[in-house]
Amino acid sequence: MSAIVIQQPPKLAKDTLRIIPLGGLGEVGRNMTAFELNGRILIVDCGVLFPEDSQPGVDLILPDFSAIADRLDDVEALVLTHGHEDHIGAVPYLLKLRDDIPLIGSRLTLGLTEAKLKEHRIKPESIVVEARDRLTVGEFVLEFFTVTHSIPDCLAVAIHTPAGTVLHTGDIKVDQTPIDGRVTDFQGLGRLGAEGVDLLLMDSTNADVPGHSESERSVGPAIEQTVLAATGQVIVSTFSSHVHRVQQIVNAAVKAKRKVVFVGRSMVRNLGIAEELGYLHIPRNTLVDLKKAGSLPRDRVLYVCTGSQGESLAALSRIANGAHPQIEVGEGDTVLLASSLIPGNEASVFQLINRLSEKGAHVVHKGNAHVHVSGHGNSGELLQFYNVVLPERAMPVHGEFRHLSANAQLAIDTGVDPAEVVVAKCGTVVDLSKNGVKVTGQYRNDHIFVDGQSVGEITEDDLRDRRTLSNEGFITAIVGIDLANGKLVVGPELQARGLAEDDNVFDDVVPKIERAIADAYADGERNTHTLQQIVRRTLGRWVSQRLRRKPMIVPIVLPAETVDDVERAIESD
Known part of the structure; x- marks a missing residue:
């Protein structure tokens, strides 16, 4: 490097x-x-x-x-x-x-x-x-x-x-x-x-x-008020390294006579280290294991988890999606997002809040309560x-x-x-x-x-391809050609993924691809890579004009003898 x-x-x-x-x-x-x-x-x-x-x-x-x-x-x-x-x-x-x-x-x-x-x-x-x-x-x-x-x-x-x-x-x-x-x-x-x-x-x-920014201590009263007012279970999401914030969450849980459960590998690991080194103070008999928390009354437990930025694999997103194996959220529960909204994550966070609200949870966040300072x-x-x-x-x-x-x-x-x-x-x-x-x-x-x-192996070009796949879809075009006479022996066969249209919509473009290949062959073109680019351009122009889309197009042009080899391999499998 x-x-x-x-x-x-x-x-x-x-x-x-x-x-x-x-x-x-x-x-x-x-x-x-x-x-x-x-x-x-x-x-x-x-x-x-x-x-x-x-x-x-x-x-x-x-x-x-x-x-x-x-x-x-x-x-x-x-x-x-x-x-x-x-x-x-x-x-x-x-x-x-x-x-x-x-x-x-x-x-x-x-x-x-x-x-x-x-x-x-x-x-x-x-x-x-x-x-x-x-x-x-x-x-x-x-x-x-x-x-x-x-x-x-x-x-x-x-x-x-x-x-x-x-x-x-x-x-x-x-x-x-x-x-x-x-x-x-x-x-x-x-x-x-x-x-x-x-x-x-x-x-x-x-x-x-x-x-001047406000003191971290200033969010304590709002966190405490939220926890004390909650009637069901409380789920608080914050960063696993935010030890000062977690200390105030623990203090509020103790005052509300709730047990505290740390959820997620990074949360358990980081806060365990902070407590062991004396940076986080948790009274005895306050912390309980996730497996035991299910036997507690809902109004006696407070979960601290990751996922305040709407990360799809984090604990809070799985809870909101009903995919968490131990924690369910519902009517009467309170969810507190005790962190900032990082620029770029707005859509994910708002979707998360909507899913939690739809399940009946009361969602408290920086937009409606003083629960975060920078x-x-x-x-x-x-x-x-x-x-x-x-x-x-x-x-x-x-x-x-x-x-x-x-x-x-x-x-x-x-x-x-x-x-x-x-x-x-x-x-x-x-x-x-x-x-x-x-x-x-x-x-x-x-x-x-x-x-x-x-x-370091993924490039910006790879990410552009992924964005295209995500937003515009994917089309493969397979053509088999006898380079001795220019006759098509396979295809054009078109398959699409991620486009709403049925594959039959491509019937109109197949003759255009056939003519483009025939014209190129008549002009002396025999290079399969060049023929692939002709297929790509022909199909791309048609899709742009007809469907108003710009999908990823993967053209595959095979000489006839290669097609025969592939077919024999399939038959012998």
């Missing part, structure tokens, strides 16, 4: 820091950044992006490792800022390329990552760090700071190098009353700023939203970071381009020279030295699709 270079970067000078974002810029997900210094590489985060409806069959989307794929032996370590999938989800795929890359992160972050790696039969070398720790890793001196987000144990990392100090925030918000009481370490960040931050890489997700800071919080850290330069990360641009403007508003603000994209090569920051090259950066057991 070699990198495709759009603009070749120069040879890296001694003590110059090269920064290459391999994902996470221009998108919300697959966050990964490589830092190179004097021939050695440090990576921060390695996450996945989840597919959209326009990417049928795709399970996950990985960062494009190609820019460093032939240099993995130079990688000193992988720093993980926190335990969300868009920051740790691609770690197994990187470690399959080199399994002894040391992982550095907080206890919870590494606990979640190690559990994921165990499923891939990879045992990593892990280094646990805490806030204010300093750690030398090859050419890099790392320093860690507590930041708040929607999962516990998040750490920003300062990377000290001869070229200057870079601060990578990971995902952040300024929560003044976090569930675990661990506020953002502005004292330490202020000290770092006084020492000098040469480049700030900061979360941009809500940079275009004015003001884990990312609004512009006011980002301004606070800029004013505390006082960076000389800025390179916004983590967000679509509208978010990156808004973050860049915040940097300028707080006094950063516009010439020292870099709005990059995935694959951009950015060099930091004592002379400043400069874009010096560009690698092509593709989406790497995970499709079942396949990694």
